[in-house]
Amino acid sequence: PDVIAINEANELPGYIQRLAKDTGYDFICHVGVSGVNFFGAGFPLNLREGDALLARKGLQLEKVGRKQLSGWPVYNQVSFNFGDAVQVLVGKITIDDKDLYIAVTHLHASVPDIDQYRSLALKYRNELKFSDKEYQAALTEMRKHTDRRVSEAEKLASYLKATLPADAPLVLMGDMNAEPDWPTMRLLAANGFRDTFIERPGKSSFTWDGSINENILHYYDRNEHSASLINCLEKYLNLSRIRIDFNLTNEGIPAHAVVDSEICANTKYLGVHPSDHFGICSTIHVK
Helix, strand or coil: CCEEEEEEECCCCHHHHHHHHHHCEEEEEEEEECCEEECCEEECCCCCEEEEEEEECCCCCEEEEEEEEECCCECCCEEECCCCCEEEEEEEEEECCEEEEEEEEECCCCCCCCHHHHHHHHHHHHHHCCCHHHHHHHHHHHHHHHHHHHHHHHHHHHHHHHHCCCCCCEEEEEECCCCCCCHHHHHHHHCCCEECCCCCCCCCCCCEECCCCHHHHHHCCCCCCCCCHHHHHHHHHHCCEECCEEEEECCCCCHHHEEEEEEECCCCECCECCCCCCEEEEEECCC
C-alpha cells in the first residue's frame, strides 16, 4: 500500500523505526499512552504506545500536526498519563504535485450506550441476579464512556477542519471502537466523513472477530467469572464479531474515487494472527 496506519505501536519510536526499515517506508509517530515518563525513565518501563503513519518513499511524508482528544497529557519525551488517552496524528503526502492529508486515531473503547446493550444489561440483571444498584451503575458507566467517545469524535472533526486547508482531501484511518451505526460514527458521518468499506456477499466485514482471532481467544477468557454487570457486558463485547476499524474519506475526496475496499490481515502468518484486529485495505484514486 501507499500508506499504512498503525494503532497501539509499542514501544515508540523503536517499534515503528524497525517496521519502517523492514518495509522501506517513511514514517511519523507520536506516543499516546505512556504512564509517568521523563525522557525514557519512569513507570511502566515497557509502555510507550502510540499511533503511526507510514508512506512509501517518494510520497514526501511529513507531519502536519497532532492533537490530544482526551486523557492526561502525553508527549513523546514527557508524560503524566494515569489512564486511557486518545490522540489524532496528521500527516501529508504529495502525489503528482497534489497534497493528500492522512490521519490516524484510536478512540476510547467501552460498552456502547445503545438499545442492544441496554437490553442486554436488563437481561443479565434478571438472569444473573445483579442488584438494581449494579444495573443502574452499569447504565451510568455506558452513558459516561459513550459520551466520552462522542466527545473525542467531536474534537477530532473540529481539529481536522481547523487544521486542513479548505476542501483538502483527507483519509482518516484507525480503530474507532464503534460500529457504523453507533453514535460515534453517526457524528463523524454528519461531519462529512464517508466510510470506504464496500460490503460484498460472502465476504467477512468484521475487523474484530472474537470467534476466530486467536489473539482475542487467548487473552479474553470465555469462561472467566464476571464480577460485575459491566464486566459481563464488556466480556460480551470483547467476544463479539463487529466492524470497528475504518478508512474514512472527507468531502475533499469524491465517493467515486473509492474503487475497492476489503478486510485484510485476517489470516495467520507463520501460525500467528498479526493483531487482535483485522485490517481494512482501501483503494482510492486521488489523482
